[in-house]
Amino acid sequence: MEEKQEWYLEYEIQTNRPGLLGDISSLLGMLSINIVTINGVENSRRGMLLLSKHEEQIKRLKSILDTMETIRVTKLRLPKLRDRLAVRHGRYIHSDVDDKKTFRFIRDELGLLVDFMAELYKKEGHKLIGIRGMPRVGKTESIVAASVCANKRWLFVSSTLLKQTVRNQLIRDEYDEDNLFIIDGIVSTKRASEKHWQLIREIMRMSATKVVEHPDILVQHTEYTLQDFDYIIELRTEEDEEITYESVERPTFSQNDGFSMFDF
Structure with a gap:
């Protein structure tokens, strides 16, 4: 029996309208592709982990999604670690x-x-x-x-x-x-x-x-x-913080410094 393969789909919403996710879910159902996890991953982007037996179905999915004006596919690939974490945490x-x-x-x-x-x-x-x-x-x-x-x-x-x-x-x-x-x-x-x-x-x-x-x-x-x-x-601490070593002075030690239990 052929095992199902996981895929990562990410798309950017171009026109947010009611029922958009339902349309995509219905399309996946018609192609016998299961949704494992779904989450918003960044701003107007949504990520999904999919499960499918046949790569041909994934190719068909891509060709159909490319015709939709309401979304733009940004990724459709075998999932990387960053993809799995994006879906898990809702951020990339x-x-x-x-x-x-x-x-x-x-x-x-x-x-x-x-x-x-x-x-x-x-x-x-x-x-x-x-x-x-x-x-x-x-x-x-x-x-x-x-x-x-x-x-x-x-x-x-x-x-x-x-x-x-x-x-x-x-x-x-x-x-x-x-x-x-x-x-x-x-x-x-x-x-x-x-x-x-x-x-x-x-x-x-x-x-x-x-x-x-x-x-x-x-x-x-x-x-x-x-x-x-x-x-x-x-x-x-925040995105625009500069990492410098000017205030991270290398520590100075004297002979009176205490040694930890790991000093041999």
């Missing part, structure tokens, strides 16, 4: 026009951001994710919340969440490629001992997910480049 994830691996969020979209990162964490194998943002915008909290959603154990290699944390080694059960490793680029470059950097390089070679806060600072002081990152996430 925005990527950089010039750099398609950079995704932008504002603080009001933390739920969408957590869901997006959780889906990335669930993918097996090596992934290097960078996250940019000003202090107290919610970067670390989002990383950890996404770990919980993805049922991943998270480990701080360097962090300032509670107090300055710098790891120089892992214990045996922490060398698990299913774990999530969190690195603060500012802390690591300021308090970098050779043992700490040996550990970071070792973790970078693991087939696991690594998340780096302040990736721009990390690449300025190491052999790594932004091209090494699979995804870059930008988190702002």
Whole structure:
């Protein structure tokens, strides 16, 4: 028995009139295409996850929809992660026009951001994710919340969440490629001992997910480049906020600074 395939349909409403959705639903029914989920995704756009046994029916759907003056089809394709999240949350994830691996969020979209990162964490194998943002915008909290959603154990290699944390080694059960490793680029470059950097390089070679806060600072002081990152996430308080490092001074430490339980 042939299995049904999911498709993502997105259209922009040109003329909003009563019964428009009903007309489209009736058309889908006549073509034996089921609606899995439907939601408004952005302004006057609506997104749908569809289920169909035959690709030919999807092609027929597209040709008919293209004749309708009341809508304009913007996407009809096999669903991507961003499509599924758009329907789930009712808003679309925005990527950089010039750099398609950079995704932008504002603080009001933390739920969408957590869901997006959780889906990335669930993918097996090596992934290097960078996250940019000003202090107290919610970067670390989002990383950890996404770990919980993805049922991943998270480990701080360097962090300032509670107090300055710098790891120089892992214990045996922490060398698990299913774990999530969190690195603060500012802390690591300021308090970098050779043992700490040996550990970071070792973790970078693991087939696991690594998340780096302040990736721009990390690449300025190491052999790594932004091209090494699979995804870059930008988190702002509001859309027009500029992310700078002028007020994010690299922390200074003295010999009297307290060490966390992870300093070895």
